[in-house]
Amino acid sequence: MSLGQKSYEDLLQEIKDLEKENQILKNTILSADTQQTKVSNLLQFTQFSIDTISDSILWLDENGKYVFVNNAACKNYGYTKEELLSMTMFQVDPLFTKEIWDAHWKEILEKKTFTIETINKRKDGKVVPIEVTVNLVEYGGKQYNCAIVRDITEQKLNESKLKQSAIRLAELNATKDKFFSIIAHDLRGPLGTHREFAKHLSERISSFTESEREINLQVLEESSENLYSLMENLLNWARNQTGHIQFQPIRIQMYGLVNSVLELFLLSIQKKQLQIRNEIPQTLEIIVDSFMMETVFRNLLTNAIKYSFLDQTITIGYELIQNKGETSLFTHRFFVKDEGVGMTEDQIQSLFRLDKKYSTPGTDSEKGTGLGLIVTKDFIEKHNGILWVESEPKKGSIFYIELGQIAIE
Structure with a gap:
């Protein structure tokens, strides 16, 4: 009789322990969901910021191919995002050749970040003077040039x-x-x-x-x-x-x-x-x-x-x-x-x-x-x-x- 009661009490305690662990698990899941929501909101905020600034942001790989462009880049250059992502920088910068780009890429690897002035050609053929802030970025085991491009036409005027x-x-x-x-x-x-x-x-x-x-x-x-x-x-x-x-x-x-x-x-x-x-x-x-x-x-x-x-x-x-x-x-x-x-x-x-x-x-x-x-x-x-x-x-x-x-x- 006492053994049966003890077994019952043990079982009841185990149930309580399980309920407690379950509650802890629920709280952990809730906290994870909250954290994930925060991260998601932060990512959305970051993406919104990138897409709404007036400066063009373009990521280029070591071959000068565009791998990421923001909305401002599409607006400023007159291309769709799909068009830009299928292009290389040689198609928009008439001053750059393959040889000049190779030397430029070496400079990026050495200096990490610096600023240059050049010109870019829009889809409509208009040539505009630009200032480019070059940044070396490593992501997913690869190196990229994160270029922040600003139209300096007014400055030149x-x-x-x-x-x-x-x-x-x-x-x-x-x-x-x-x-x-x-x-x-x-x-x-x-x-x-x-x-x-x-x-x-x-x-x-x-x-x-x-x-x-x-x-x-x-x-x-x-x-x-x-x-x-x-x-x-x-x-x-x-x-x-x-x-x-x-x-x-x-x-x-x-x-x-x-x-x-x-x-x-x-x-x-x-x-x-x-x-x-x-x-x-x-x-x-x-x-x-x-x-x-x-x-x-x-x-x-x-x-x-x-x-x-x-x-x-x-x-x-x-x-x-x-x-x-x-x-x-x-x-x-x-x-x-x-x-x-x-x-x-x-x-x-x-x-x-x-x-x-x-x-x-x-x-x-x-x-x-x-x-x-x-x-x-x-x-x-x-x-x-x-x-x-x-x-x-x-x-x-x-x-x-x-x-x-x-x-x-």
Whole structure:
């Protein structure tokens, strides 16, 4: 009887122990399920993060084949995930060859992680600059390059803008230096000479003969004209640099405009006994800014007269040029040709640059600043035109003006 009770109690205890173990097992399973849920949620969160970031993430094997790409890669490259996973990096990076990739892979194995810049081609053919962060990853006994790719188009544009700003700043500094150089030397010198000559003339004019007075007054007039031209160029250049000159095109007869400019140089023309040919058609009328074009021809004729010898010819001409491939579009081309001293190629390259002061004395020791041609070039560009010169030493120079579509008949 007692043995039977003991057996019953033992059996009951065993049942209780089994229930306890069962509960522990249930708790363990529940904990495992909870842990698995957490891991699953974490994996989903990680995958979500990878797929929603804007940077492309691409895993490549040692042969450059894509083995994993995120959604951003598909969006940025324009391919589906299946298309990318069937491709190699050589199909999207035109700068990489098999040889370059092999050297790149060795670098990955050595450095583990680093950054490079290259270019990639999208499915639509568009080429974009990219920054690639390279990471060596080992998974499942294999090595991969986990590449994080970022489009740096905007960064490159900003860098380009910064470079342009730096260039512009350098140009402005050169402009400032040129401005003060002209004021300190090129303008001060002629003004001082003009003042001294006028003083000398006023003190001794009563002792001059009529012929001497006429000669000295002509010299004074010529000096005044040169000073006025220098001041005009200086002011026009400064106003143009600060954007204070408005472009106001009107219809004008070019033959008459050039003749009015030539009248300013009658004394200089007579002094060198020059022959002037205005071969611009008298009926030619085009739409230009008359003030700017007067300044352009005044500066070009100043140079032509300055560098001409006695009894030579200066020609002002015109051609109507038909644009290649455009049967209905024409370009107005003017030129000012002299037979004077001419220029070397190095001198021509320095003509239109502020940072390289170029001005040589004329055939009668006339002085200048080189500023006139810079103003001329600026004013021609206001007309969407171009200015260039053809010249050889001792054979004279031809300055060409080609006006854009703003100047129309």
